[in-house]
Amino acid sequence: MALNSDQLNTPSLNADGIQIDPIEDSKMVINMGPHHPSTHGVLRIVLELDGEVIIKATPHMGFVHTGIEKEGEYQTYLKAVTLTDRMDYVSASLNNMAYTLAVEKLLGVEPPPRGQYLRVIMCELQRIASHMVWLGTHALDIGAMTMFFFTFRDREKLLDLTEMMSGVRMMPSWIVPGGLRGDAPEGYVERVKKVIDELPRRFDEYEILIDQNPIWRERTQGIGVIAPEECYSLGVSGPTLRGSGVPHDLRKAAPYSSYDHFKFEIPVGEYGDVYDRYRIRMAEMRQSREIVKQALENLPDGPVNVDDRKIVPPPREELDHSMEAVIHHFKIWTEGMHPPVGEAYAPIEGPKGELGFYLVSNGSSYPWRMHERPPSFMNLQALSKMCEGRLIADVVAIIGSIDIILGEIDR
């Protein structure tokens, strides 16, 4: 039976009893995702289209929900570090960092300078690697295929550095409460120096390829504009916020892990469009390289971990001749550490924005509540605002420009 026009225009209820708007004849609804090459994972966006113009874009998330936050309540503080790797998997060290800072805030400790500097080196190298993934995939979405291979080629060298430090390329879990799992191996500093000396040439190469390209500019300039006020109300942070001209960077605004020792600039945009966000991340890669360079030059000697056997397990050598060390080792790996009752929120500047962990301790060796403030989740809320009235091709450019990682959004 054919539906008459009245039936089409009255609101109807779907199977769950939720009211759905009638679809007008001129509109087309398409599902972008969850299986779509440029939604960067399993994001589903319901697009209402008039021709190719978007009337409404509604992101649906939760397809890779892993329950990491809940799982974190069943792991001791030390073991939960490995879970945080799996959230934003392209910048795992920064997740470790935010979580570790929250635990350290609960414990009221701070690692010695060498540990802090090595953390900064690891984090900034990961930030560059994360931005490289962003640049490659963003450019691939817009059609510049070669960029993807260039950035992934160079990211490999940064992952090699992570591997040299921790033995793992992507999920290092090297930054732990109390310091690091271990000191940098021999030759690490020299190798990092060699890699970062090469980087500016690579960055130039990327910029030559797309920076002045008229097609690239036409695809990115004036697209996905968002005003600072809208950013505030949506909780947008990171390069997306800075693209709108707000010089807010937690490394400067609330320095942690001795970021106040380093000289670097906060690049800000002017118009808040896709191109500005692109320029900011390109500039940030150079700034991160500067930070790594300074950290390597001034890398202090000394221990990397706090001198507290209730937080950091004893070194392997001590286990051979000290009964006390064996007991500490046993206790920390079976029972874990006991932070005092309280709560702590530690935000850091992640590659995507403000990355914060909120922990509540009830005095036991398990957190009573673990919660992450995922920057991608907050930034994704700006998507529908940015997409209104644009074309389908702009949606992929905008998704790319806010740099989402679904592992972090769904957790």
Added chain:
Amino acid sequence: MIIPQHVGPIDMVAVIPYIAIICVLAFVLLLVPGLVWIERVVVALIQDRLGPNRVGPRGLLQSIADGVKLFFKEDILPANVDKMVYYLAPVLVIVPALAAGAAIPFSIVKIRLDSGVVEPIPMVVGNVNIGILFILALTSLQVYGIVLAGWASNNKYSLIGGLRSSAQVISYELAMSLAILCGVFICHSLNLVDIVNHQGGYWFGIIPKWNVFQFYGLGAVATIIYLIAMTAETNRAPFDLPEAESELVAGFHTEYSSMKFAIFFMGEYASMLVVSGIATALWFGGWQPLFPFLAFIPGWIWFIGKLMTFIMIYIWVRATLPRLRYDALMSLGWKKLLPMALVVLFLVALVDTLQTPSQPVGSHVAQGHLAASMVIGESQR
């Protein structure tokens, strides 16, 4: 090399079209896997990676292996498709591409007739007197295959891809036809063999009289317009909007699998060969050698060499440029290329009139605009 007319009982003049048919078919169908390999290797070179290197020496057999794989894949027919149209679409893509190859002359052979006269016979399947028009008609048929594939697939992404393609091909066909008209004006012929013959000879014994160098730079402008439009016509990067992978998954051929997908794939490469063939014949002197002292190289090598240069440009552009957005594509086609092509056509007609004193001034200009309005009227219909 001069071939006698009768080799044993075989009449060479009569046989040449058949040889040409075999050559064109073999060239297109055999070169497509080769082209895919070349494209993958060259793109890999540009992108600083290895590319195919597993199957056969230097990965040469990779395309063959892919073809065999596609051949044995399940031929999926999605639910609720318009079966007739769904099956017809791939045919409509590949047949015009192969048929258009028939009118492109790719070499010339000299035959000593029994009367003793040496006559150059072009290697072409059908020496059509309106060859260019014939090719244009066939290549515009290809868009039906894409539109119908998008329509019949019962998939919204495919539909958008099909719609994009129809808009794109119609827009760029205008500029392309006008650019081709410039070439026709320069040579005073629609026959591709005549056009290539007209481009023989050299200025100062060194600069070839190819159409691209003709008419005080106007030929070059028309050539550039043609080259841009031909990229758009074949839906190649940066104009690959109908199958924009990052936006429309795979565009019009999302729902096609197995050999039907392979046929779309081959159709794309075959039409690349055809439009590059036209570019070679129309602007770059077909089988005519670049310099007089290189005349010892056979014509077909010149033709293939020039054609492969265009293929290389295709690949280079694909590896370098991002994809245009739909509205920018339209504004490039209608607001830049089309007015430019009209102006160039007018100037070419003017220069042509001044160079041919026997004709009353203005008749060529009028003819040019008649032709232009015919082309536009045709496309708007």
